[in-house]
Amino acid sequence: MTALKDYSKEELQAELKKLLSRFEEIKGQNLKLDMTRGKPSPEQLDLSQKMLTILTEDEYKSANGTDCRNYGGVDGLPEAKEIFAEFLEVGVNELVIGGNASLTLMHDTVVNALLHGVVGGEKPWIQQKVKFICPSPGYDRHFSVCEHHGIEMIAVANGANGPDMDEVEKLVASDDSIKGIWCVPKYGNPTGATFSDEVVDRLAGMKTAANDFRIFWDNAYTVHHLNDNKDQLKNILEACKSAGNSDRVFIFGSTSKISFAGAGVGVMGGSEANMNWVRKNLSMQTIGPDKLNQLRHIRFFENFDGIKTHMKKHAALLRPKFSLVREILDSELGGLEIATWSNPNGGYFISMDTLDDCAKEVVAMAAEVGVKLTGAGATFPYKNDPDNKNIRLAPSLPSLEEIKKAMEVVAVCVKIASVKKLLK
Amino acid sequence: MTALKDYSKEELQAELKKLLSRFEEIKGQNLKLDMTRGKPSPEQLDLSQKMLTILTEDEYKSANGTDCRNYGGVDGLPEAKEIFAEFLEVGVNELVIGGNASLTLMHDTVVNALLHGVVGGEKPWIQQKVKFICPSPGYDRHFSVCEHHGIEMIAVANGANGPDMDEVEKLVASDDSIKGIWCVPKYGNPTGATFSDEVVDRLAGMKTAANDFRIFWDNAYTVHHLNDNKDQLKNILEACKSAGNSDRVFIFGSTSKISFAGAGVGVMGGSEANMNWVRKNLSMQTIGPDKLNQLRHIRFFENFDGIKTHMKKHAALLRPKFSLVREILDSELGGLEIATWSNPNGGYFISMDTLDDCAKEVVAMAAEVGVKLTGAGATFPYKNDPDNKNIRLAPSLPSLEEIKKAMEVVAVCVKIASVKKLLK
Numbered sequence: 002m003t004a005l006k007d008y009s010k011e012e013l014q015a016e017l018k019k020l021l022s023r024f025e026e027i028k029g030q031n032l033k034l035d036m037t038r039g040k041p042s043p044e045q046l047d048l049s050q051k052m053l054t055i056l057t058e059d060e061y062k063s064a065n066g067t068d069c070r071n072y073g074g075v076d077g078l079p080e081a082k083e084i085f086a087e088f089l090e091v092g093v094n095e096l097v098i099g100g101n102a103s104l105t106l107m108h109d110t111v112v113n114a115l116l117h118g119v120v121g122g123e124k125p126w127i128q129q130k131v132k133f134i135c136p137s138p139g140y141d142r143h144f145s146v147c148e149h150h151g152i153e154m155i156a157v158a159n160g161a162n163g164p165d166m167d168e169v170e171k172l173v174a175s176d177d178s179i180k181g182i183w184c185v186p187k188y189g190n191p192t193g194a195t196f197s198d199e200v201v202d203r204l205a206g207m208k209t210a211a212n213d214f215r216i217f218w219d220n221a222y223t224v225h226h227l228n229d230n231k232d233q234l235k236n237i238l239e240a241c242k243s244a245g246n247s248d249r250v251f252i253f254g255s256t257s258k259i260s261f262a263g264a265g266v267g268v269m270g271g272s273e274a275n276m277n278w279v280r281k282n283l284s285m286q287t288i289g290p291d292k293l294n295q296l297r298h299i300r301f302f303e304n305f306d307g308i309k310t311h312m313k314k315h316a317a318l319l320r321p322k323f324s325l326v327r328e329i330l331d332s333e334l335g336g337l338e339i340a341t342w343s344n345p346n347g348g349y350f351i352s353m354d355t356l357d358d359c360a361k362e363v364v365a366m367a368a369e370v371g372v373k374l375t376g377a378g379a380t381f382p383y384k385n386d387p388d389n390k391n392i393r394l395a396p397s398l399p400s401l402e403e404i405k406k407a408m409e410v411v412a413v414c415v416k417i418a419s420v421k422k423l424l425k
Numbered sequence: 426m427t428a429l430k431d432y433s434k435e436e437l438q439a440e441l442k443k444l445l446s447r448f449e450e451i452k453g454q455n456l457k458l459d460m461t462r463g464k465p466s467p468e469q470l471d472l473s474q475k476m477l478t479i480l481t482e483d484e485y486k487s488a489n490g491t492d493c494r495n496y497g498g499v500d501g502l503p504e505a506k507e508i509f510a511e512f513l514e515v516g517v518n519e520l521v522i523g524g525n526a527s528l529t530l531m532h533d534t535v536v537n538a539l540l541h542g543v544v545g546g547e548k549p550w551i552q553q554k555v556k557f558i559c560p561s562p563g564y565d566r567h568f569s570v571c572e573h574h575g576i577e578m579i580a581v582a583n584g585a586n587g588p589d590m591d592e593v594e595k596l597v598a599s600d601d602s603i604k605g606i607w608c609v610p611k612y613g614n615p616t617g618a619t620f621s622d623e624v625v626d627r628l629a630g631m632k633t634a635a636n637d638f639r640i641f642w643d644n645a646y647t648v649h650h651l652n653d654n655k656d657q658l659k660n661i662l663e664a665c666k667s668a669g670n671s672d673r674v675f676i677f678g679s680t681s682k683i684s685f686a687g688a689g690v691g692v693m694g695g696s697e698a699n700m701n702w703v704r705k706n707l708s709m710q711t712i713g714p715d716k717l718n719q720l721r722h723i724r725f726f727e728n729f730d731g732i733k734t735h736m737k738k739h740a741a742l743l744r745p746k747f748s749l750v751r752e753i754l755d756s757e758l759g760g761l762e763i764a765t766w767s768n769p770n771g772g773y774f775i776s777m778d779t780l781d782d783c784a785k786e787v788v789a790m791a792a793e794v795g796v797k798l799t800g801a802g803a804t805f806p807y808k809n810d811p812d813n814k815n816i817r818l819a820p821s822l823p824s825l826e827e828i829k830k831a832m833e834v835v836a837v838c839v840k841i842a843s844v845k846k847l848l849k
Contacts, residue, residue, distance in 0.1 A: 038496070046494040053480045053717070061477060070470040070685040072462070100524045101715045108710040112536055116551075116574060127540075127551070142712075149709045150540060261494040264717040285573045286532040288566075291525045291715065293477070293688040 002336025005419055017420045023413055024370065032371035034407040039190065039349035040398045041262050041315075048314045049260045052301045056293065060300070069292035075284050076276075081266070081295040087305040088223070089254050090236050091270035097279045100290050103255035103267035107217060108146050110251055110269070113282045114180070114215070115150060120248050120274045122213030126180055134172060134182040136164035138352060138380035138391045140190040140219065143183040147382070154382035155179070159189065163196035166203045177210035181217055187234045188222035191352040191380050191393035193345025195232035205240035205249065216241075216250040222348040223254060224312045227320050230346050238271065247272040256298060258349065259308060259315075266298050319349075322396040325404050326351050333412030339419035342394075351394040352380075353411075358389045359418040366414040372407045426760025429843055441844045447837055448794065456795035458831040463614065463773035464822045465686050465739075472738045473684040476725045480717065484724070493716035499708050500700075505690070505719040511729040512647070513678050514660050515694035521703045524714050527679035527691035531641060532570050534675055534693070537706045538604070538639070539574060544672050544698045546637030550604055558596060558606040560588035562776060562804030562815045564614040564643065567607040571806070578806035579603070583613065587620035590627045601634035605641055611658045612646035615776040615804050615817035617769025619656035629664035629673065640665075640674040646772040647678055648736045651744050654770050662695065671696045680722060682773065683732060683739075690722050743773075746820040749828050750775050757836030763843035766818075775818040776804075777835075782813045783842040790838040796831045 008016065061069050063078045077085075077098025086093045099106045113119075115127040131152045135144055136159035147154050155172060158165040163186065173179050182204070186196040196204075204216055218237050226232075241249045248271070256265035269279065302308050327344060330353070334340050342353040355363060360377035367374050375393040378384040394411070396404050432440065485493050487502045501509075501522025510517045523530045537543075539551040555576045559568055560583035571578050579596060582589040587610065597603050606628070610620040620628075628640055642661050650656075665673045672695070680689035693703065726732050751768060754777070758764050766777040779787060784801035791798050799817040802808040818835070820828050 040496050043492060043495075046492065049494075050482045050485075053482055053485060054478065056477045058474045058477055068467060068470065070473075070687060071467075072464050072681070072686040074687075102711045102713075105711050112540065116536065116539065142709075146709055149706075257496070261717065262496040263494060263498075263713055264715045282573075285566075285570055287526045287529050289526075289687055291688045291718065293685065294715065294718070 004336065004338035005423060006338060008423070010424065013420050013424050017417065017424070020413055020417045020420065024366070024417060027410055027413065028370045030370075030406075032406060032410070034371060034399060034403050035373045036395050036399060036407050037373050037375045038398070039258070039395050041258055042318065042398050042400075044318050045315055045397070046261060048311065049301065052260055052297050055297050055300045061293065061296070063292070063296060063299075067292065069296045072288045074289045074292055075287065076280050077290060078292050078295045078299070080299050084299065084302065084305055084308070085266070085268045086270075088308065089220070089252050089268060089270040091238055091252065092273075094273050095238065095276055096268060096270045097276050097283065098290055098295060099267040099269065101264055101267060101294070102257070103219070103221065103253045103269070104142055106267050106269045107143070107219065107253055109282070109286070110217070110279070111146055111150060111152070117282070119213050119215060120278050126213070130178045132176065132179045134164070134169055134179060135382045136182070136184065137382060138191050138386070138393070139183060140185055141375075141379040143217070143219065144382050156382050156387075159192055159194070161194050163194065163200035166200055170203065170207045173207060173209040173211070173214060175210060179209070180211055180213060181215045183217050183219065185219050185221060186237070187220055187232060188225055188345055188348025190221065190348065191350040191391070193343040193348050193350060193352060195234055198235045201235040201237055201240050202244075205237060205246060206244035214249065218250050218252045220252060220254050221258070224309060225258060225315070225349070226312065226347040227316050227323055228346060232346050248275050251275065259311065260298060260301070264294060266295055319397060321401060322399075322404055323351065325401055326394060326396050326408055329405065329408040329412060333409070334415060337416070337419070340415050349395060349397055351396065353392045353394060354390045355392065355415055356390065356419050356422055359415065359422055360386060360389045360392050362418040363392060363411065363414040366417065367410050370410055372410045374411070428760065428762035429847060430762060432847070434848065437844050437848050441841065441848070444837055444841045444844065448790070448841060451834055451837065452794045454794075454830075456830060456834065458795060458823060458827050459797045460819050460823060460831050461797050461799050462822070463682070463819050465682055466742065466822050466824075468742050469739055469821070470685060472735065473725065476684055476721050479721050479724045485717065485720070487716070487720060487723075491716065493720045496712045498713045498716055499711065500704050501714060502716050502719045502723070504723050508723065508726065508729055508732070509678075509690070509692045510694075512732065513644070513676050513692060513694040515662055515676065516697075518697050519662065519700055520692060520694045521700050521707065522714055522719060523691040523693065523707075525688055525691060525718070526681070527643070527645065527677045527693070528566055530691050530693045531567070531643065531677055533706070533710070534641070534703070535570055535574060535576070541706070543637050543639060544702050550637070554602045556600065556603045558588070558593055558603060559806045560606070560608065561806060562615050562810070562817070563607060564609055565799075565803040567641070567643065568806050580806050580811075583616055583618070585618050587618065587624035590624055594627065594631045597631060597633040597635070597638060599634060603633070604635055604637060605639045607641050607643065609643050609645060610661070611644055611656060612649055612769055612772025614645065614772065615774040615815070617767040617772050617774060617776060619658055622659045625659040625661055625664050626668075629661060629670060630668035638673065642674050642676045644676055644678050645682070648733060649682060649739070649773070650736065650771040651740050651747055652770060656770050672699050675699065683735065684722060684725070688718060690719055743821060745825060746828055747775065749825055750818060750820050750832055753829065753832040753836060757833070758839060761840070761843070764839050773819060773821055775820065777816045777818060778814045779816065779839055780814065780843050780846055783839065783846055784810060784813050784816050786842040786845075787816060787835065787838045790841065791834050794834055796834040798835070
């Protein structure tokens with residue numbers, strides 16, 4: 002395959018003509034496909050179907066006799082903590098169990114820091130300008146939280162081993178208004194990359210001008226492997242403790258993509274001092290989380306091994322979808338040198354980079370023929386991808402047949418946008 | 426029965442001797458009773474037991490086909506909105522369904538107002554001094570939210586028809602830092618009183634110096650009647666609309682004391698403009714609430730009539746407990762003129778006023794013999810009951826036998842404290 006950049010002008014024009022005719026043909030198919038969000042498929046949700054009926058009329062107490070129907074227990078059931086402590090790789094006192102969404106725990110942690118400051122901080126964050134480092138491409142909902150609350154975002158390149166640490170270290174060392182960094186450290190959204198041990202250690206140990214700096218460690222995909230070639234992520238809390246910065250990290254996770262996306266269990270971890278701060282804030286906000294739903298999870302998974310076994314079933318459903326996306330990209334775009342795409346060992350996304358200045362056009366063209374993609378730029382702060390090249394592909398929800406059609410559309414659109422660019 | 430104040434000094438001393446001997450006898454019983462919180466009893470929770478098993482492996486979609494297991498629907502399922510709109514007496518677009526706790530909705534509404542301001546406000550509340558009016562005695566958790574977030578609380582007398590409106594009107598008219606008022610308008614916690622139509626109208630219509638003033642209307646006990654003599658509460662949203670202040674009120678409710686206290690559904694209502702503000706804030710915090718739990722409620726109650734029928738079963742369990750409390754208070758304290766207590770038609774509490782300066786001693790003495798009561802002062806801002814006389818009695822959780830013992834202790838302690846006071 003010849004790289005597109007080596008085509009003559011005439012060859013490019015001929016190619017464009019073919020592509021546009023293919024585009025018109027696709028348009029006639031009246032497709033209606035959605036690859037925007039990392040939603041589990043119905044078949045994945047079916048894997049946890051027994052959880053719907055696992056509690057019986059006699060089965061509503063936890064091991065210590067707590068009536069899970071009633072009020073109380075602001076940070077979760079003891080036996081749920083056992084499982085989730087292992088899940089987050091923290092101690093049982095270094096853990097708080099929330100409601101159905103880890104996003105709520107993240108958002109509320111930012112809010113509480115803004116209004117009250119954090120452990121070891123001298124004042125509420127809101128009393129000065131607040132900035133966060135946002136490794137990009139990254140998770141759009143993290144960036145929305147910052148934008149909504151007026152936190153200035155500083156984009157830093159997010160690569161195969163995690164964020165550009167030279168840049169991160171330089172920034173945090175000199176600016177005490179930088180209070181946090183968002184990280185999806187394993188099978189990142191959308192990069193699919195896992196932070197290297199070196200990146201983890203540098204984040205844990207780096208000198209920060211702000212003494213109340215926090216890492217927001219959204220370990221959303223910690224057990225979400227796609228194959229047996231599992232990425233390993235170094236334990237951030239241990240690394241922070243070793244570096245003498247035990248309060249530096251807030252760790253987040255959930256079962257949203259393990260059990261039910263809308264009815265899972267969100268959890269957070271960190272030093273006991275940090276978790277006591279969280280518990281105090283939580284006690285103003287709630288009398289306690291839904292313990293019956295925690296009990297469903299305990300009875301269904303039994304222990305952390307139960308979760309790991311369960312995740313192999315998810316992988317079996319997701320793997321062919323990820324393979325198909327890559328197959329089509331390989332066959333349609335391979336060798337043309339107009340796009341690169343990730344090959345993650347886990348997570349929910351394939352991240353594609355087009356030639357500069359092509360992403361918006363690709364997403365718009367795909368929409369024109371009925372294929373919805375995540376908005377171009379969504380993976381960057383302020384929805385602004387400076388190179389206008391990153392596209393997030395979310396293959397979990399559509400069927401294989403739908404993925405095939407959608408990815409052909411994506412490939413055709415990438416080629417059209419690229420040819421047009423090269424013809425300019 | 427002779428009023429205690431008409432006893433001679435000798436008679437009081439003789440009475441005290443008898444009471445102290447009774448107190449010592451009770452001490453020997455090693456009681457361990459708890460009347461601190463408005464928690465439903467296990468028998469009440471049993472009323473909703475079928476909700477635990479009502480979803481089946483084929484029953485997880487809502488009427489419009491939504492897969493309730495998956496992400497989405499930030500403000501709730503359409504069919505859940507139908508029921509809860511009737512429940513809150515608002516339109517379906519004037520409603521947002523949250524997680525398992527209305528306290529979370531209240532807390533987060535305060536937080537969002539602090540950080541972002543409310544509809545029609547010019548700036549975030551936090552940019553100036555913020556004060557709330559707190560009709561007292563009132564709900565301790567409302568006051569904790571204020572105290573935690575540095576909102577200054579102004580106590581106003583809370584009587585048989587609601588707050589002292591002359592005082593409320595005077596305060597809000599002159600001070601634009603007063604941004605809110607906490608109300609438990611029906612079967613109030615702890616007064617048991619329901620706001621009169623006049624109070625509702627005056628709250629809705631009063632002139633406020635702050636143009637971003639809000640009523641926090643915690644209608645926690647709207648269907649929680651104890652008998653057929655039901656209190657009627659005027660519709661606050663309608664009253665606000667009639668007065669041209671449609672954005673003035675945030676209404677809150679939940680099924681915590683209808684279905685399961687720890688696994689109910691929290692809801693809030695208000696003008697569509699207010700609810701759009703809530704929806705926007707919520708969309709930063711969550712991808713959506715637990716729709717499966719909403720579905721359990723829909724399937725179990727079917728409609729609002731189902732809720733009302735269900736509440737009669739709660740009343741049948743609660744009524745004898747409330748009657749017993751009053752029986753013992755009547756028989757032990759009647760005619761002594763040392764205490765008054767409420768006789769509510771609904772809700773979860775009986776509010777007792779002792780002679781001035783006796784409440785703390787009563788609660789401490791009761792604790793000494795193993796009967797835990799809500800802390801004296803807890804029903805006032807900053808835990809400060811200026812007359813030190815209010816005691817909140819929560820009869821829902823203990824059994825009849827336990828209530829009998831606990832209330833005898835309360836009566837004896839009230840008598841001891843009163844006699845001691847009169848002997849001073």
